[in-house]
Amino acid sequence: MDTPNENLQRPDVAAGTPLAIELKKINKRFGPVHANKDIDLAVKRGSVHGIVGENGAGKSTLMSILYGFYHADSGEILVNGKHATIHNSSDALHLGIGMVHQHFMLVDNFTVIENVILGAEDSALLRPSVDKARRELQRLADDYGLNVPVDALIEDLSVGQQQRVEILKALYRGADTLILDEPTGVLTPAEADHLFEVLKILRDEGKTIILITHKLREIMAITDMVSVMRQGQMVETLATSSTTPEQLAELMVGRRVLLRVHKEAAHPGDVLLEVNDLVVADDAGTERLKGVSLQVRAGEILGVAGVAGNGQSELLEALAGMRVARSGTIRLNGEDVTAANEDSAAILRRNGLAHVPEDRIRMGLVTNFFEWENAILGYHEKYGSGLMLDVKAAKAEAQRHIEKFDIRPANTDLKTANFSGGNQQKIVLAREMERDPDVLIVGQPTRGVDIGAIEFIHNQIIKMRDAGKAILLVSVELDEIRSLSDRIVVLFDGHIVGQADPATADEGELGLLMAGVKTGDAHTAEAIR
Incomplete structure (x- = not known):
């Protein structure tokens, strides 16, 4: 663990400065890659300041320098108007800077309270630290709406609750400035909405928030100022109220970007993927799919919407041959390919099925x-x-x-x-x-991907459809589901509860279906095939 600089004192607010953080002429190289080029950034105290840019633009590198993970090759950091030297994350915390990372830094088999005090114990005797943390966590929960069961194990919490623990860790250590790196990339829409409410409360209480994201809708909804980075340089800083998503996208990419998918009407052909009465359990033995039936035809995109945890992951894994079904059948090009053994995934690949998993780190890459x-x-x-x-x-x-x-x-x-x-x-x-697969099943295709790449990926998916491929799409992004899909089915509690026409369905209708409420305009599950 990093040892804090004993001589480091949190700087008081310099007279007359409204800035919590100021970065001047920051440069950072990784070999031949110039990740940050003479970056200037000024963040007002008590504001939400967004930083946007394509992947590789240098956003996370810049914030990692501020948090002490990297050292700048040159440049200056000012905290509350005074020069600061940040050797490591402990120095940053002493200066009142906390960071919530895209991939959480939590110990899964520790409780919430154990994670919060880890590295911040008052003495070798843990009981006083635990008692103090319990009182402080209750105060933070009351003040900011960050309610989590403090004695629960991290592995038993939802992703949204784990993120609250990360925020609580930073606040417990006295963070006045909070950096959040792609905070909604793993959240459901409801969890993202709750996070935004928490951030507004933090801002109104005088905290400073730096939000790294590629989602322009979030920038417009929550930030006061927004800075745009491109290819390692800061290209513009604007008041959010004076800009538009279209302008920000163009600044990020350096060209005009289409924020909506344009596609011709689908011309579905033969059924390439067919699922009948599929029942699938998770690793704990709980049934997550309870008799699901659907078809995907050549030349169409079937979107699967639903709140995370309602069977989407198990559906993808069963279709990809990674999870054995308890009952039911899966047919690919008319052939029964229901997973039976550890070779099923390889057999499916050879027979024309490709799979983009939801979790690229755990299942997509080594x-x-x-x-x-x-x-x-x-x-x-x-x-x-x-x-x-x-x-x-x-x-x-x-x-x-x-x-x-x-x-x-x-x-x-x-x-x-x-x-x-x-x-x-x-x-x-x-x-x-x-x-060149016949069938593509894809989970969260643009998770963590920047705006320019999203446009490209969406166009590639449409091209595959137009080339006669059958595509099954799972996404928590309702805009993505609505704009890409030719048909939408909604999963709730392991059942397909209805389908909606993407040309006419709005978020309200889909939201009701995702909550298990059938609407008058949505078709029943029996009408899906």
């Missing part, structure tokens, strides 16, 4: 492998095996993916762990979409 290795993962038989692997051909394929999908950095020999989340996602998408 982050300690090089980019080129991940680019052929699951399809490596095409390039030989063992010592006979045709590395040159594999790298050439990976380089083609990099160029087509604009994966950054453009380095096939870089370990995948060193790519941003959005670029990791593009590695997975390129690998699966470029195999």
